[in-house]
Amino acid sequence: MSTSLGLPVAPARTVLVVDDHRSFAELLSGALAQAGMTPVGIASSAEEAVEHVLRVRPHVVVMDIQMPRQDGLTATRRIRDLAPDTVIAVVSAHTDPEWVVRAGRAGASAFIPKDGSLTEMLDVLDRCRVGQMLVAPTTFSRPAAAVPPHRSRRELPHLTEREKDVLGCLGRGLPVKSVARALGISLQTCRGYVKSLHVKLDATSQLEVVINAQRLGLLDDPARSDAPDPRSSRLTDVYYTLDGSSPLDGPDTTRPAATRYTGPITVSPVAGAPVVLRYVAVDAAGNSSLVKNETYRLDAPSVPGAPTLGAVVAGDGRATVNWTAPTSPGTSPVTGYAVTAAPATGAAVTATAGPNATQLVLSGLTNGTAYSVSVRATNAVGTGPASPATSVTPARPAVDTVTVTRASWKTGDLRIEGTGSVPGATITIRTGGPGGTVLGTAVVGTPAAGAASGTWSFRLRTAAVTTRPAAVAVTSSGGGVVSPVTLANA
Structure with missing residues (x-):
């Protein structure tokens, strides 16, 4: 600098x-x-x-x-x-x-x-x-x-x-x-x-x-001074010194060991140390007087602080990691993040994200294994400290147990009801088999107190349904399938 x-x-x-x-x-x-x-x-x-x-x-x-x-x-x-x-x-x-x-x-x-x-x-x-x-x-x-x-x-x-x-x-x-x-x-x-x-x-x-x-008359009149006036025509030279010592506090009495001023000065401060430029005017008699002190300090290069880790959500062989940027980016902007999931034994899994990222899906994890997840920020100086770790255990989602409790049809009215063991799972109704045309969807509700499954209900009323389908298929986003389902006359 x-x-x-x-x-x-x-x-x-x-x-x-x-x-x-x-x-x-x-x-x-x-x-x-x-x-x-x-x-x-x-x-x-x-x-x-x-x-x-x-x-x-x-x-x-x-x-x-x-x-x-x-x-x-x-x-x-x-x-x-x-x-x-x-x-x-x-x-x-x-x-x-x-x-x-x-x-x-x-x-x-x-x-x-x-x-x-x-x-x-x-x-x-x-x-x-x-x-x-x-x-x-x-x-x-x-x-x-x-x-x-x-x-x-x-x-x-x-x-x-x-x-x-x-x-x-x-x-x-x-x-x-x-x-x-x-x-x-x-x-x-x-x-x-x-x-x-x-x-x-x-x-x-x-x-x-x-x-x-x-x-008592022991001090000379302070109005009289032999120090040169920087504005006076008696000045013959102006010098400057460049060092890390404390600034001068007042006039010198001898010519300083300094460099003659000839124009603008370019300095490169040592990181973390003060640099003091001391402009000193010197008159023909060799007396000198401080004109001005200028102090500069270049902060020592530093890495970013630790990011703040947010929610870490387990998935099937993966974890979704959220974080916020560190309070201090260091002496240069953040250039990226490294997200690490470390098991108790074995190799850690690490993935990187860009400087503006706040979320990353870390894949390649083993279901059933506990991982310690942390995030580090990096800038041009290096990588900063890790965030406090959070534990997460990836797991395969439970397979939804789907049942059909009612399947009826009459001209213009198709109605299918049932239960599911995974609340919030999406139930899809199709004609024929699991690969047939989608007629509509339903959602598994929250189980009632003491119940193991929630209920879902689908009803399609349309004049277009004039012929009873031979069968329908019921599939769940939680993995459950019921097919074929025969429709009874309502």
Whole structure:
């Protein structure tokens, strides 16, 4: 299986603005449109926000915290559950660290002060992603929130160079696994550095580590980044990598061991293994930045599931087998079925049917022998498992014992009655012998309670019968014959 891929071109990000102040929401929506984003609506309540998200699926939701009835954090939690790929940026006049922590726990990907600059908001909205938490730099620039009350700037914690490296990665929103990979250290070692940062920065979570570090001035302004912008004219090359590892989580710092992009890429994934295409832009300085991840997986080839066996009806040296198609045809369509009847000893009897068949008459069976009957489905990969088996014993039908209890004739009226031992058997009346002209038929009825045979009755009234037949023959589809039958005058 091959897939042709071209270099992705990022479309404008769609945005939904949620704020109960309509004028503010309209002004912000217009400003975002001028900045290159695509507004897809305005919501003035948490309920409206959820409805809009489910209907238009925006890339980004700009969410105010304070709204009537339900607050923005409640809406954030619901949107995170219903639309996990949507980025939610909380915008609020509250800049206390507790609000930032609460926003992160609710599932927000960014926190932006409401009185900050539009430039700062656009920068954060452009960089925030699901699974990260970006806090706008000016959130903690207010004098009242500059330093935690229990620590002065003269008491800044001493961080080792490696702890600073880890802190910088956390500030970019990278998870611990990605930090370990980016720094070339083991996951266990990286977790040790994170735990040390928790202690030195009086934090109980990674988010609080970043918040406290920003307040203490230990983190650079996250708005500044040396990673190349994929849209920038500074880019000199674009590379891609093709492997089965996890996608990149953020910008690299060195040129990747990758192939230069020159046009559409054709790949042949290994069945059952993920294949990740990672488009990476590289600038003149050798810095690289992830442009896009694309993950593909080709299911391993599989055979069909087991058909569902229906009724299996015994016959004379044969069995009529019914089934329904398997729930799963596997990775390719069903091409046929194999029906098998296996005796306890001796060779099994197998016959095949086409892909659309649901019934097959399996002949060549021995009467009186019990067979275990099952069905298997086949596709291009192979033959699947057998259905649960059903037992059947072919047998020769019982011979109908036919009697004639009345045979009378008068001009224009022929009447014959009798009994038969096989209910439902067809009785045929003929002139002369068993090979004579058919006068008509009757059916053996169900025996009465305690009786061994059922009754049948035939009567022919026609002006054409003007001469009494010399004799008639009575034959049964169950094998019984009475011939000749002499007709008495009625």
